[in-house]
Amino acid sequence: MLDVLSEAMAALAGSGVHAEARHVVSRTRWVRVHDGRVAAAGDDATEGVGVRARAAGGWAYAASAQSTRAGVEDAARRAVALARALPARRRDPGLLPVPPARGHWAGPCERDPFAVSIDEVSELLLAADAGMHDEARVTATDGMFLAVGTSSAFASTEGAACTQEHMRTAAGIAATALGDGELQIRSYPCALPGGSGAGGWELVTGLDLAAHAGRVAAEASELCLAPPCPDGLATLVLGSDQIALQVHESIGHALELDRMQGDEAGYAGTSWVTPDRVGTLRYGSEQLNVTADATVPGGLGTFGWDDEGVAARRIALIRDGMLRGVLSGRDSAAEAGLAEPGGCVRAEGWARQPILRMTNVSIEPGEAGTLADLLADTGEGIFLDTNRSWSIDDRRLAFRFSTEVAREIRGGELGRLYRNPAYSGRTPEFWASLDAVCGPSEWRLRGTLNCGKGEPGQMMHVSHGSAPARFRGVRVGSA
Amino acid sequence: VTRAELEALAERALGHCEGEAQVTVHHERSLATRYARSAPTQATELDALTVRVTAVCDGHPAHASTTRPHDDDLRAAAHRARAAAEAAARAGPGVLPGLPGPVASSPPAGHGWDPETARLDPGRAARVLGTVLDAAATADARAAGVWTAGAVRIAIASSTGLRAYDEVTDAFLKVLLEGPRGRSGYAAAAAVAAAGIDPAATAAQAASKLTDAEPVELPPGEYPVVLEADAVGELLRQLAAHAFNGLAHVEGRGALAGRLGTRVAALGVDLSDVPAHPATLPRAIDAEGVPKQSVALLRDGVAEGVVHDTRSAAVAGDEARSTGHAIEPGGSPDGPGPTNLVLGGGEVPGVAALAAPVERGLLVTRLWYVNTVDPKRTLLTGMTRDGTFLIEDGRVTRPLRDVRFTDEVLRILAATGGLGSTPVLTSEGELYGERFAYGAVCPPLRAEGFRVTGSAPR
Numbered sequence: 010m011l012d013v014l015s016e017a018m019a020a021l022a023g024s025g026v027h028a029e030a031r032h033v034v035s036r037t038r039w040v041r042v043h044d045g046r047v048a049a050a051g052d053d054a055t056e057g058v059g060v061r062a063r064a065a066g067g068w069a070y071a072a073s074a075q076s077t078r079a080g081v082e083d084a085a086r087r088a089v090a091l092a093r094a095l096p097a098r099r100r101d102p103g104l105l106p107v108p109p110a111r112g113h114w115a116g117p118c119e120r121d122p123f124a125v126s127i128d129e130v131s132e133l134l135l136a137a138d139a140g141m142h143d144e145a146r147v148t149a150t151d152g153m154f155l156a157v158g159t160s161s162a163f164a165s166t167e168g169a170a171c172t173q174e175h176m177r178t179a180a181g182i183a184a185t186a187l188g189d190g191e192l193q194i195r196s197y198p199c200a201l202p203g204g205s206g207a208g209g210w211e212l213v214t215g216l217d218l219a220a221h222a223g224r225v226a227a228e229a230s231e232l233c234l235a236p237p238c239p240d241g242l243a244t245l246v247l248g249s250d251q252i253a254l255q256v257h258e259s260i261g262h263a264l265e266l267d268r269m270q271g272d273e274a275g276y277a278g279t280s281w282v283t284p285d286r287v288g289t290l291r292y293g294s295e296q297l298n299v300t301a302d303a304t305v306p307g308g309l310g311t312f313g314w315d316d317e318g319v320a321a322r323r324i325a326l327i328r329d330g331m332l333r334g335v336l337s338g339r340d341s342a343a344e345a346g347l348a349e350p351g352g353c354v355r356a357e358g359w360a361r362q363p364i365l366r367m368t369n370v371s372i373e374p375g376e377a378g379t380l381a382d383l384l385a386d387t388g389e390g391i392f393l394d395t396n397r398s399w400s401i402d403d404r405r406l407a408f409r410f411s412t413e414v415a416r417e418i419r420g421g422e423l424g425r426l427y428r429n430p431a432y433s434g435r436t437p438e439f440w441a442s443l444d445a446v447c448g449p450s451e452w453r454l455r456g457t458l459n460c461g462k463g464e465p466g467q468m469m470h471v472s473h474g475s476a477p478a479r480f481r482g483v484r485v486g487s488a
Numbered sequence: 489v490t491r492a493e494l495e496a497l498a499e500r501a502l503g504h505c506e507g508e509a510q511v512t513v514h515h516e517r518s519l520a521t522r523y524a525r526s527a528p529t530q531a532t533e534l535d536a537l538t539v540r541v542t543a544v545c546d547g548h549p550a551h552a553s554t555t556r557p558h559d560d561d562l563r564a565a566a567h568r569a570r571a572a573a574e575a576a577a578r579a580g581p582g583v584l585p586g587l588p589g590p591v592a593s594s595p596p597a598g599h600g601w602d603p604e605t606a607r608l609d610p611g612r613a614a615r616v617l618g619t620v621l622d623a624a625a626t627a628d629a630r631a632a633g634v635w636t637a638g639a640v641r642i643a644i645a646s647s648t649g650l651r652a653y654d655e656v657t658d659a660f661l662k663v664l665l666e667g668p669r670g671r672s673g674y675a676a677a678a679a680v681a682a683a684g685i686d687p688a689a690t691a692a693q694a695a696s697k698l699t700d701a702e703p704v705e706l707p708p709g710e711y712p713v714v715l716e717a718d719a720v721g722e723l724l725r726q727l728a729a730h731a732f733n734g735l736a737h738v739e740g741r742g743a744l745a746g747r748l749g750t751r752v753a754a755l756g757v758d759l760s761d762v763p764a765h766p767a768t769l770p771r772a773i774d775a776e777g778v779p780k781q782s783v784a785l786l787r788d789g790v791a792e793g794v795v796h797d798t799r800s801a802a803v804a805g806d807e808a809r810s811t812g813h814a815i816e817p818g819g820s821p822d823g824p825g826p827t828n829l830v831l832g833g834g835e836v837p838g839v840a841a842l843a844a845p846v847e848r849g850l851l852v853t854r855l856w857y858v859n860t861v862d863p864k865r866t867l868l869t870g871m872t873r874d875g876t877f878l879i880e881d882g883r884v885t886r887p888l889r890d891v892r893f894t895d896e897v898l899r900i901l902a903a904t905g906g907l908g909s910t911p912v913l914t915s916e917g918e919l920y921g922e923r924f925a926y927g928a929v930c931p932p933l934r935a936e937g938f939r940v941t942g943s944a945p946r
Contacts, residue, residue, distance in 0.1 A: 040576075041821050046583070047576035048821035051551035052568040054561075057536065067528040073535045074555040087533055094610040095521060095528040096618050127575035135579055149739055187740055192864040272524040275632035275664050278856075281945075362532050400859045400869045402890065402944050409869050409892060409942070411861055429862070433892075435945055464634045465520050465532060466920035488861040488869075488894070 010058070010076060011172055014164035017060075017081045022166040026089055027104065028062040029165040029317060030081055033359035035157065038123055042134040042152040045142065050127055057359035061317075062088040063104070063340075065097030070362030104339040105350045107319050109169040114313025117306060118176040118209035122156035125210045130154050133218065134180075140222025141184045144230040149185040153202045154178075154213060155458070157470075159358075169318040177309055177470055179205035179458060180213040184226040188233035193428060195229035195413055197221040199250045199395055205456030206307050206472065228414060231426055237487035238415045238430035244387055245432060245483040248380075248394025249447075251412055252372060253455040253473035259436040260292070260299055261370040261473070263405035264326055264334075266341040266351070277462050278403030281436065282332065284345045290332040293440025296375055296478075299327040301336055303352055303368035309456040309470035310368035312355075317363055319352035326370065330440075338365045357467035364463050369454065371474030375446025380477045383447050385421035391485055392416045392423055393430050398488075409433040411488050429488040442483060447476040489515055489537070491641065495653060497557055498645035501539050504559070504566040508544040510587050510646040510817045512775070513537070516923045518638035519608040526621050526631045533608070538922065541565045542817035545573035547582030549799075549818025584818055585802045588778050588810065590649040595779045597654045600770035602681035605657040606639035613637075616687045620663055623691035629665035629673075629698060631691075636660050637682050638923045644777040652777035658769050658925035660917035661685050663694040664874060671887060673697025674854050674874030676718060678915035678927050680769060697853060697875035703887040704878060705943050712849030713938035714842045714879065715900075720831065721914030721928040722855045723868070724759070727897040728826045728928075730863040732761070732785050732793075734800035734808070735823030743866045743898060744791045752791045753901035756834060759786040761795060761813070761826035767913050767929045768828040773812065776819070780812035783826065786901070797824040831930035834907025842906050842934040844882040850891070850938070851877040851884050866897040871944065892942035899937075906934040 010032040021028050034056045041049045058081050059072035069092035071084040134152035141150040159175045181203015183196035198204035198216060206212050247255065262280075267273050269280045282290060303311055303321035312321050317339055324334045337351035356363040377383045384392070393412040401408040415430030416423045434442075452474055460469045494513045501511040514537070521531040539562060540553040550572035552565040576582065616635045624631035641655040659682040666672045675693035677685045715723070727743075736742040744752065753759075763771050763780035774780055776798055784792040799819025801808040813824035836842050843851060853875030861867040869892065876888045908931030915927030 043821055045580070047548055047579050048582075049549065049551070049816075049818075050572040050576050051553075052572055053540075053551070053553040054565070054568075055538070055553070055555045057555055065528075067530065069531040069533070071533045071535075074537045075535075076556075091519075091531050091533055091610055094614050095531060096614055096621065097528075127572050128578055131575060131579045149741065185741065192741060192862065270525075271630070271632070272529050274524050274630075274666065275522060275634055275662060360534055360536050362530060364530065398859045398861045398869065400857045400871065400892075402871045402892075403856055403873060404944075407871070407892060407942060407944050409894070411869075431861070433942060461920065464522050464530075464636065464917070464919070465518070465534070465923070466918055468920060488867060 011162040011164065011170055013078045013081055014162055015170045017085050018164045018166045021085060026062050027166055028060055028085060030058065030060045031316065031359060032058050032076060032162045033159065035159045035358055036123065038156045040127055040130045040134060040154045042138050044150055045138055047131050055358065058084055059359045060084040060088040061362050062092045064092035066101035067095060068362060072360045102344040105343045107350065109167050110163060110171040110314040110318035113172045115174040116176055116207045116311060120210040122178050122210045123158060137182045137218035137222045140219050141226035144226040146186040146188040146230040146233050147184045147226045148187045151201060152182045154180045155202045163318055165318055171314055173313050175207065176209055177205060177207055178209055178212045179203050180216055180218065182218050182222060182225060184229040186229035186233050191233040191428065193229050193232035195225045195232065196395060197225045202458060205309060205458050206454060207309055207311055208307060232428045235426040235428040238427040238485060240486040242482050243485045244390030245480045245485060246383060246387060246390060246392045246418060247478055249451065249453055249475040249477050250395050250455060251393055252475035252478055254396040254399060254410065256370055256372050256473050256475060257457065258399055258401050259405055259408055261367045264336050265365050266335045266337040266345060267365040269335065270341055270344060276464050281404040281406040287332055287335060291330055292327050292332045292437060293330045294443045295329045296443045296446055297327055297330045297440050298373035299370065300324060300373060301326055301368050301370045305369050307454050308369035308472035310472055315352045315354045316356045317354045319350050322352050324351055336365060336367060341365060355469060357469060361463065361465065361467045366462065366469045367471045369472040369474065372446060374449045374452040374476050377445040377447045380447055380451055383445055383477055383479060384418055384423060387418050387479060388421050390418040392418055393432065406436050430485065431488045432483050432485045434483060439480065442480040443478055444481055445479040451476040491653060494641055494643040497539065498643040501541060501562040502645045502647065504563040505541060505543065505647065506570055508587055508647050510542040510644060512540045512817055513643040514922055515641045516638060517608055518636065518923055519610065519613060520634060520636035521613045521617060522634045523617055524632040526624055528617060539565065541569040543569035543573040544584060544587055544818060546577035547584045548573050548576035549584055550576055583802055584799050587646050587648050588650055588776050588798055591779055594652060595772040597772050599764060599772055600656040600680045602657045605637050605659055605682040608637055612682055616661060619687040620691045623688060623695065624665055627665060627695040627698060629667050629695065632664045633662040634917065636917065638925060640923050646777065650777045652773045654772040656769065656771060659685055660915055661687055661690050662917055663691050665694045665698060667698040669700050671699055672874045678913050699887050701887050703889045705889050706850060706891055706940055708941050710937040710939055712846045712936050714839060714851045714932060714934050716839060716853050716932045717912050717930050718854045718914050719852045720930045720933055722858055723897045723900065724829050724831060724928045724930055726858060726868055727866055728829060730866050732795055732826050733823040734794040734796035734804060737794045738800065738804040741864065743864055744794065748791045750791055751789050752898050753786050753789040754904045755789050756907060757786055757789045757901050757904055758832035760784045760830050761828050762830045763828040765828060765830050765929060768830065769925050769927055774814040775816050776814040778810050778812040778814065783811050795824050795826050800824055827926040829928040831911060833909045833911045833931040836906045836908050838908060839932050842908060842932055843879045843884055846879045846882060849879045850888055851879055868897060869894040890944040891940045893939055894941040895939040900935045903936040904933050905936060908932040
């Protein structure tokens, strides 16, 4: 299809319209188990084309399931007509120039998950499920496997012509316990659909779900009878799963330039950070270093080029606590006067238009060693991990997050369990209270498959590198 | 693509299936035009056709879909679905008793269809945006939001003999205005027909929330609250997932497990799912082709019922039957859900009258980023947004900084002391995946003890 896309874009090239065409073929396979049975399985295939055209500072996109020359040409005609039909009221800052994307890129995949039989997938999940049934208070058990393979082609009126292949895989387990009037869910490695990343079946086997099943069930059961998380200001150590969520919500989204400029005010929200603060805003303590890296191996936000043909790159967002960069696309970067675009524009499949998204936004490892080292250094405090609920205001400033589990830190070690833990804060004060981040041995890429944005809505896959970290004087309590 | 062509495609796909199977053909055409900073930003026009095959083997449904309607692709999808179902069955029997059979009389399709809306006229979109942007300029405000319209047609054919068809349209306008001093106002409208939405009136309603007055902060605590219809609708949509899901209920995870027949809300609170209600976005059938039934959920404050699909009804036993609330063919492992909630109105004529008995409390236009903390308790947390005001001595007096609430929906309904007399269709217009527009019909309400747990920074 790349030739078809290129020819359609070449035909538009002299018309004064900037346009980009994509052809996307995607296959999704999933298996879910529940209470010792396979609860659902599926194998979806989707294919289509979409054309994005720019006029008067705005974008119009037309998409069709007809992956033919006629389908591409019709989508191009509709996109251009739509762009011209809408009221033009804004000065157009244009697009930052980029070299035309050319070539082919493929992500990692050691063992094709679509070559793994559903029998084998079911067997693995059911073995883990069986390991969660020994606890009397556990009333429901769940497991999930998901694989998404995508091939795409991209061409533009600027002469771009490239193809990419991605494989993304996820798996996890969860136990639900009822007791003492409580419903408690404990999961591994995080809430379903579980741990995810770029790669194949090797990511699933690497999780060793069955080995964690007994602990997951025991903790779910124990949580029902655990005391509520105590209220007050505390020294807080967050596990790496919760750090990933914290970075996603209070740094990643806040530094999306479309939000900072006001273009997401109608849905996703805006940001407490304005574009003119880059270089001068203290975002957090000197321990805080954050990057957006679309080149890191294994990330769900890793690619060769983004969906407007900008080559993948690594951007320093925060250095020693100071704001140094933002997530941007060609149009938002042009308006902000940046030297080059951030390469952060992506779309969920062919039926959605590319919009500004996170790539892999990660907190860099620090010097606090292992989690055990950090706990020992902490002495007294509280440890929270595995996200359960999240809510933050539309400027990404005031948040309240809760986790599946909390443990007391006493004498430098993890102690008793607390149920229904939650913590709250305001973004700059919270990150200013960061005083230690664990080192490279604890740093992991953690994927999320459900980052929602856009109208119509798009779910994007992103990863966050994270390590356990410590915060002083945080408001914690019980939900 | 005509109805006959969609039904013929479903039959053709079914012809490639072996054993028990359902074919669902979903055709969406839609147009969305977004705007921000008082200018168009992103427009999306979509024409998407999906054929989904659900095969059933020994109680296990499994799915496969394709967007290519050619015989080779349909045959491949049928094969993948069958292979997945058989693999699932090799691990042990499933709980689905079988796909639904034909119904004696199918409900009429197209109850929620407007032919003019289905044309998806970009000219209308341009006029709507023009009207909103003009209104924003008049109010000295910056506008953001979306106008979207869609036409969805669904044809279902099953090896059990069931044949079903439905077609629906929807239109949605969201207007968010930001005044020169940073305060914002919000209004939204949803309808089956694009002509049923008045963009000037919607923009005027959003503009009515703007004020130059400096907002004050409300400290954490429990306050009387007047929730406008959009805020009530958001709470009801969350409640639907946690309280009325028949599968979660029978597994003991639902908020009403063990509480049916008991009082869970105040007298006068009547909540039902009414798929044919003219004020909702009506639907004739569910994802299994089963005619959607009206279900009383709360009657005069007493928990009355939950909804079912074929799977959850089988798990429930006791002669439970699908109520036509399947989200997926064969029943979703996450359970069924109501999508046409209707909260009955009361006798209070409007928001001002609801506020009249409040000595000191708050008026909430809209809730934002609401997420579940504890599903069994219906405990949620979220923010207010785009129009939060202080009520003093029965009158709306000053703007408030937005607040965080952490509260239980059922507790709010139990503490409800007044319901507005005019329910309206509310929707967030969230359209992820295949287009499925939905909303809740509800009035504004007044409740005691709304739990404020924080406030937004300046």
